[in-house]
Amino acid sequence: MNGAAVLVRRVAVLLALPTALIATWWITSAGSQSFYFPPLQTILETFVKLWLSPQAVPNVVPSLLRFAVGYFAAAFLGIAIGIPVGASRHLRNTLEPLLEFLRAIPPPVLVPVLILFAGIGDEMKTLVIVFGCIWPVLLNTVAGVRALDEVLAETVRSYRIGRFARLWHFVLPGASPQIFTGLRQSLSIGIILMVVSEMFAASNGIGFALVQYQRTFAIPEMWGGIILLGLIGIVLSLIFRAVEAWLLGWYYGLRRAQRAN
Amino acid sequence: MAADTTNAPAKIEAGTPAWLRGLGGLAGFALLLEIAPRVGLVSPYYLPPFSAIMVALFHELMSATFWTALSDTMRAWALGLAISLIAGVVVGIIIGSSSLLRTLTYSTIEFLRPIPSVALIPLAVLLFGTKIESTLILVVYASFWPVLIQVLYGVQDVDPVARETARCYGLGTFAQIRYVIWPTMLPYLMTGVRLAAAVALILAITSEIAIDTQGLGREISQTESGGAVAIMYAYVIVTGIIGVIVNLGARALERRLLSWHPSIRLDTAGAVR
Numbered sequence: 001m002n003g004a005a006v007l008v009r010r011v012a013v014l015l016a017l018p019t020a021l022i023a024t025w026w027i028t029s030a031g032s033q034s035f036y037f038p039p040l041q042t043i044l045e046t047f048v049k050l051w052l053s054p055q056a057v058p059n060v061v062p063s064l065l066r067f068a069v070g071y072f073a074a075a076f077l078g079i080a081i082g083i084p085v086g087a088s089r090h091l092r093n094t095l096e097p098l099l100e101f102l103r104a105i106p107p108p109v110l111v112p113v114l115i116l117f118a119g120i121g122d123e124m125k126t127l128v129i130v131f132g133c134i135w136p137v138l139l140n141t142v143a144g145v146r147a148l149d150e151v152l153a154e155t156v157r158s159y160r161i162g163r164f165a166r167l168w169h170f171v172l173p174g175a176s177p178q179i180f181t182g183l184r185q186s187l188s189i190g191i192i193l194m195v196v197s198e199m200f201a202a203s204n205g206i207g208f209a210l211v212q213y214q215r216t217f218a219i220p221e222m223w224g225g226i227i228l229l230g231l232i233g234i235v236l237s238l239i240f241r242a243v244e245a246w247l248l249g250w251y252y253g254l255r256r257a258q259r260a261n
Numbered sequence: 262m263a264a265d266t267t268n269a270p271a272k273i274e275a276g277t278p279a280w281l282r283g284l285g286g287l288a289g290f291a292l293l294l295e296i297a298p299r300v301g302l303v304s305p306y307y308l309p310p311f312s313a314i315m316v317a318l319f320h321e322l323m324s325a326t327f328w329t330a331l332s333d334t335m336r337a338w339a340l341g342l343a344i345s346l347i348a349g350v351v352v353g354i355i356i357g358s359s360s361l362l363r364t365l366t367y368s369t370i371e372f373l374r375p376i377p378s379v380a381l382i383p384l385a386v387l388l389f390g391t392k393i394e395s396t397l398i399l400v401v402y403a404s405f406w407p408v409l410i411q412v413l414y415g416v417q418d419v420d421p422v423a424r425e426t427a428r429c430y431g432l433g434t435f436a437q438i439r440y441v442i443w444p445t446m447l448p449y450l451m452t453g454v455r456l457a458a459a460v461a462l463i464l465a466i467t468s469e470i471a472i473d474t475q476g477l478g479r480e481i482s483q484t485e486s487g488g489a490v491a492i493m494y495a496y497v498i499v500t501g502i503i504g505v506i507v508n509l510g511a512r513a514l515e516r517r518l519l520s521w522h523p524s525i526r527l528d529t530a531g532a533v534r
Contacts, residue, residue, distance in 0.1 A: 014368040021369065036387055090282065097283035098290050104459075104504025106466040109478065109497050112485035116307045188377065192467065195379040199471045200482070207379075214383035222383050229380035237375035 038220050047224035060228075063205040066122055067194045070129025074190070075183055078134045082141025082179075083171060092142060099139060107132030107193055111200045120201040125194070132193045133186035137179065144178030145171060177251050180244050187240055191233055206232075309491040318495035326480070331499070334465055334476035337393055338507075341400025342461045345408050346454065348401070353412025354438060354446075363413070370409070378403040378464055382471055391475070396468040403464045404457035411453030415446030448522055451515040458511045462504060477503075 026040045050056065085091050085099075110128050118124035148171065156170050172179075198207030206229060213222040245252075294311040297303050309317075321327040356362045378399045385395035419442055427441045469478025477496055484493040 013364050017365050017369045018372060036384075090276075093279040093282040094286040094289075096286075098286045100508070101287070101501050101505055104508055105497060105501035106463040106478075106504060108463065108467040108470050109481050109500055111470060112482045112493065113497060115485065116490065117303075188375070189463075191377045192379050192463070195377060195382075196467055196471050199379075199382065210380075210383050214386055217387075219387075222387075226380045226384065230376040233375040233377045233380075234372060 043223040046220040051228045059209045066125045070126045071190045074130045074133035078137025082138045086142040086145025103135035125197040128197045133190045136185035137182040140178045140182030144175030148174045314494040317491035337396040338465045345404040349408025357413045357416025374406045396474045399464045399468045400461045404461040407456040408453040411449040415449030419445045455511040
């Protein structure tokens, strides 16, 4: 009984401000004559009609597909390259300034560059996402592998644990908290690149649709697209958190136990 | 791998210094960029030899267009970053100081934060066209959150004993902020500044590419569509150099402002843990 009351209270506290904000938006925009800020009711009606219907499929699916392919390719390549670089001091010293430079290039400038090589099709957009997302993963993997526990490394060596087992049971888990930091940074970069590459040159996709609505002054539709992108950002970060909690549960548990001491 | 970390101190003296190796890595990459188009690995139209890019860069450095574009980009970056910093610190201290406000705003912050700032591009275009305000909207929206989150962590980390002591000695609100909250918060804030500075640059350039506001990003997209590929690469390299300077600058600032803080003192002494 008491537990339920606490839960209700907690949910109420979580929802209080968002509800108040949305209600304020709803009320202040109701009957709004402003061209750029239509009533929230109109926006939501358009949103449901436009983006929560089969009509949205030709734009939403290609976007998310390109994002997924690019993001996972970047994650795989970043980890695969990061591990040998992190493990060898010479390789690390040689490549670190170059990697820092490549990482510092703001990823959206890759859009015009890659248009030269790959045109304006799916390849270009996926490649843009790969090139933009790889650096945080790569550099964090390098840092994670570098900071592996030395005693454990010696132990693994003493027991002559094979290459593959060492990678799977020692290197990857040991570096995973850092790798996830990189993956999290890449997630938001990937979403930015997904949208920007479609805004720049495309024939489908959410970013493409958004620009079309804006250019034709279809304002409620445009607001609907903004809401959709917001929701995608939120859902992806929730999924990421769930995966992280699942794969790194042991690590956070360990940290909590250490802090309790 | 383990062997080379344990033997490291002895080897550093004997082997090639790290900076020389790093320089070698950069030179190797430049050489690759020079040779690949020359032997026909990639079409020189898509990727001109590195020397041609450098010549183009040199010519650009002499032109007024370059310096105007550079100053436009940096102005949008600096203004946007300054706005996010001030807003993030003020809002963060207000929310962080009250546990009621913290719990009330938690869900809203977590909800707004992952919204990609590029979603605001169409709105920015409608409201401000290609003026600097469009860029500022994107830059501020993207760089505000890392600052706010770090400030919230920092304010929460204030030692309760220190806070009570300050209150007992009758320190006013501003004195408490200055002498109790600020020093605790500063290391967190500097992490936020570092993240925000990099994100702000990305969004400034993004807006120049996607909205066509004045700056380096616009030069890149225009030289690409105009076929001046060597100049485009020159601008790409410039944005990379700016990115490196921003990162290094933020790190140097952090080290300077926090030279008194144990995390930095330990770091320079070599004992990371």
